[in-house]
Amino acid sequence: MKLTLKIWRQKSASDKGKLVDYKVDDVSSDMSFLEMLDVLNQDLIDKNEEPIAFDHDCREGICGMCSMFINGRAHGPDRSITVCQLHMRSFKDGDTIYIEPWRAAAFPVIKDLIVDRSAFDRIQQAGGFISVNTSGNTQDANGTLISKHAADTAMDAATCIGCGACVATCKNSSAMLFVGAKVSQYALLPQGQIEAADRVRNMVAQMDLEGFGNCTNTGACEIECPKGISLDNIARMNRELMKANLN
Amino acid sequence: MALNSRVPEGPIKDKWTNYKDKINLVNPANKRLIDVIIVGTGLAGGSAAATLAELGYNVKSFCFQDSPRRAHSIAAQGGINAAKNYQGDGDSTYRLFYDTVKGGDYRSREANVYRLAEVSTNIIDQCVAQGVPFARDYGGLLDNRSFGGVLVSRTFYAKGQTGQQLLLGAYSAMNRQIGRGKIKMYNRHEMLDVVIVDGKARGIIARNLVTGEIERHSAHAVVLATGGYGNAFYLSTYAMGSNVTASWKAHKRGAFFANPCFTQIHPTCIPVSGDHQSKLTLMSESLRNDGRIWVPKNMEDVLAIREGKLKPVEISEENRDYYLERRYPAFGNLVPRDVASRAAKERCDAGYGVNKTGEAVYLDFAAAIQRYGKEQAHVKGLDENDKVVVTKLGKDIIKAKYGNLFQMYEKIVDQNPYETPMMIYPAVHYTMGGIWVDYNLMTTVPGLYAIGEANFSDHGANRLGASALMQGLADGYFVLPYTIGDYLSNDIRTGKISTDSKEFEEAEKQVKATIDALVNNNGTHSVDYFHKKLGKIMWNKCGMARNEKDLKDAITEIAELRKEFWKDVKVPGGANEYNEELAKAGRVADFLELGELFAKDALQREESAGGHFRDEYQTPEGEAMRRKEFQYVSAWEYKGEPKDAVLHKEALVYENIEVKERSYK
Structure with missing residues (x-):
């Protein structure tokens, strides 16, 4: 198929940036979206133009590195996937595709489609852990029984890949789904x-400090989350925060 | 230089305990005076950074990704082994040790493997304490599954995302130390050389991938936790950025490279679909617990399938060849990876491959769906003969166990694996070879350590499933923190290492010269052009089966390709900016050297062992033929060109396990 791409180009954080048109021919429906961009980049290199910078690494939907806003949606048109899992069979011959970076004040653009998500790391550093040393002297792993339901629900929250789609898609650029999951x-x-108590207070404080917005229960984050993280996690975080502040 | 593995004396059961009792320690006040650099933030690097920082050392951590949480350990699916014997099925430290040594085809170092089995149980305790949500049964206890090459259920798991959960556990431990200021984290940085001062590793040269700035970083010891080099094959299950650069630069600075030809080709990956392909996707080995592998028995069925005239579900039971169950009745579909991969290749080479390229076999869940469905119908008091009810119930169970993997498959292949068998084919997945280390995990360069997949010691010629996560965390949490202390105890009076020395200057100059050469080359072909060419040579001539002629050709072809690369590569953009093509160029340049050593090692090893299969050395049944004369580690010393590398041998002695034919029949 033949496609027209309108891709965000921005030289550096201080550059203004703009959408630039590109044409790609010979796109096969078996290609992943990133492989289609690889083809475009090879083409640009051959023409002595600068290839498009984008983040990617595992290309199997788990590292959370890829981050693109495609036709107005985080990670593109399909549900429950990252950009690297999006395949060109989701598009038609002759389509025009808009490709932009995550847009949020707390995620400044580094170059083209690459943004700086270190704010997420700093939120985790503020409290996203259990303070246990790695001495190997902890109690036996089966020493505390944990109900299957609790373990499974914790696992569902823990599958968050930290990609930032929730922030990118939220009209308030809120990070509450991410923080709520942790x-x-x-x-x-x-x-x-x-x-x-300390954990939720510290993480929420850091989240606010980073400049993420608040949650107004629109629910877009849950829809666009590649891992299907539930809004329940935001409710739970709010309960935890209230509990912490009451004690 | 004679290799000294520094394995402690005494019975194998007591070696590690006795060793720990006798090593030198660094007192807490002195730890504050000591810096350690750790490159890589996967399971090994992340866990090591967290632990060393907890102990009180000043840690500097480096990763090329935008966050330590994205290291490729995150993609490990199936699970992590530990000799907990929670299932009461006869597991023990010895049995885990035994299975690992046997699984590795008697090419791993006995004492290291025993220690690994010994600390495996601590890993599970540690991870649970950190909040890793392992799967549990209805009584609230931890659940286990079984993996290839063993007869017990010792694998702990978190759905099909065990690597992710363990890595996030290590990442959380790191975060705690970053927050306390004990780890200084350098994201989007790539190590480009190690700096040796007075014979000791004292720092690294790194490039800031955002600004392009070349930085000097000093420390009292340097730890490489930079993973494997499977991307030499271009197509692999590795992440796009996975590379050999750190290991290769260390090799060029004096670290011996061990068994580079020992590569794992994983049997269950999604087959290649076309030339545009950038990477391959693994389907967890855990699928082989329930999936049955087959190809059609009759050639006419194969051809009809390829032409789209016949569907696999239309082929009757008696016309299917469940070749693993046929050849290996005792282990069936759960044979180790090397055996399963070769068996798939054997069938496809014989012409029975089931996709257009002829390189795919079926992994079928229909039988498991019926089995689970019947079980559930019985439990729920429903009609066990009602096919519709049974199939639905069975699919629900399969979905609960492997849902994310099935979804991943469907997204890529556009076929529903609940309805039609998956198509799979082997792909490069892991490298057992790596930097040579002694019992302390120290390389042949004093003060330079290699942990996790980056080293070579624990998996021999083939790694069993769910053992990579175990080794990464064992090295980082429970082994290196002891062994490095013994070395650093000599450095309490050294003081800060200066980055102004001539050694740093020389290393930086060299790094800059290489970068300048690349960006100013103005050739005609992109980096990927060369990488793909290298990958083809590696896969066709150093892949699942190797022979003398192909390997000799590979050595020549890789050397020629390397020459062509330096003459004709085109790297757009400049050195002082974000430039992914430049980063890629540096990595491919190193793969082009490693590839040659890889082929040389495979040529020198005139035997078949684990993942290394030489056509000339096979039993009449086509199984790997190990040779006693090669019961050693090949450790290569760099001498200028890869072809000039000098071989050093570390004899492998097995005192606690009988070396015998590795049979899974």
């Missing part, structure tokens, strides 16, 4: 109880 994972497990 808070929930620990809140649901007995190991996480000891520091629960």
Whole structure:
């Protein structure tokens, strides 16, 4: 198929940036979206133009590195996938595709489609952990029984890949789905109880400091999340925060 | 230089305990005076960084990704082994040790493997304490599954995302230390050389991938946790950025490279679909617990399938060849990876491949769906003979166990694996070879360590499933923190290492010269052009089966390709900016050297062992023929060109396990 691409080009963080048109021919429906961009980049290199910079690594939907806004949607038109899992069979011959970076004040553009998501790391550093040293002297792993339901729900929250689609798609650029997922994972497990209050307070404070917006329960984040992280996690985070502040 | 593995004396059961009792320690106040650089933030690097920082050392961590959480350990699916014997099925430290050595085709170092089995149980305790949500049964206890090459259920898992959960556990431990200021994290940085001062590793040269700036970083010890080199094959299950550069630069600075030809080709990956393909996707080995592997028995069926005239579900049971069950009745579909891969290749080479390229076999869940469905119908008091009810119930169970993998398959192949068998084919997945290390995980360069997949010691010629995660975390959490202390105890009075020395200057100059050469080359072909060519040579001549002629050709062809690369590669953009093509060029340049050593090693090893299969050395039944004369580690010393590398041998002695034919029949 033949496609017209309108891709965001921005030389650096301080550059203004603009959409630039590209044509690609010979796109096979078996290609992944990123492989289609690989083909375009090879073409640009051959023509002595600068290839398009985009983040990607595992190309199997788990590292969370790829991050593109495609035709107005985070990770493109399909549900429950990242860009690297999006295949060209989702598009038709003659389509025009808009490709932009994540847009949020807390995710400044580094170059073209690459943004700086280190704010997510800093939120985790503020409290996204259980304070246990790796001495190997912890109690036996089966020493505390954990109900299958709690373990499974914690796992569902823990599958977050930290890609930032929730922030990119939210009209408020809120990171609450991301933070809620991490808070929930620990809140649901007995190991996480000891520091629960400090954890949620510190993580939320850092989230605010980074400049992420608030949640107005639109639910777009849940729809666009490649891992299907549920809005319940935001509710749980709010409960945890309230609990922490009441004590 | 004679290799000294520094394996402690005494019975194997007591070696590690006795060793720990006798090593030198660094007191907490002195740890504050010591810096350690760790390159890579996967399971090995992440866990090591967190632990060393907890102990009190000043850690500097480096990763090329935008966050340590994205290292490729995250993609491991199936699980992590530990000799907990929670299932009461006869597991023990010895049995895990035994299975690992046997699975590795008697080419791993006995004492290291025993230690790995010994600390495996601590890993599970540690991860649970960190909040890793492993799968549990209805009583609240941890669940286990079984993996290839073993007869017990010792694999702990978190759905099909075990690597992700373990890595996020290590990442959370790192975050705690980053928050406390004990780890200084350098994201989007790539190590481009190691700096040796007075014979000791004292720092690295790194490139800031955003600004292009070349930086000097010093430390009292340097740890490489930079993973494997499977991307030499271009197509692999590795991440796009996975590379050999750190290991290769260390090799060029004096670290011996061990068994480079020992590569794991994983049997269950999604087949290649076309020339545009950039990577291959693994389908977890855990699928072989329930999936049955087959090809049609009759050639006419194969041809009809390829022409689209016949569907696999239309082929009757008696016309299917479940070749693993046929050849290996004891282990069936759960034979180790090397055996399963070769068996798939054997069938496809014989012409029975089931897709257009002739390189695919079926992995079929229909039988499992019926089996689980009947079980569920019985439990729920429904009609066990009602096919519709049974199939639905069975699919639900399969979905609960492998849902994310099935979804991944459907997205890529556009076929529904609940309705039609998956198509799979082997792909490059892991490298057992790597930087040579002694019992302390130290390389032949004092103060330079290699942990996780980057080293060579624990998996021999073939790695069993769910053992990579175990080794990465064992090295980082429980082994290196002890062994490195013994070395660093001599450095308490050294003081800060200066980056102004001539050694740093020389290394930086060399790095800059290489970068300048690349960006100013103005050739005609892109980096990928060369990488793909290298990949073709590697796959066709150093792949699942190798022979003398092909390997000799490969050595010549790779050397020629390398020459062509330096003459004709085109790297757009400049050195002082974000430039992915430049980063890729540096990595491919190193693959082009490693590839040659790889072929040389495979040529020198005149035997078949694990993942290394030489056509000339096979039993009459087509199984790998190991040779006693090659019961050693090949450790290569760099001497200028890869072809000039000098071989050093570390004899492998097995005192606690009988070396015998590796049979899964």
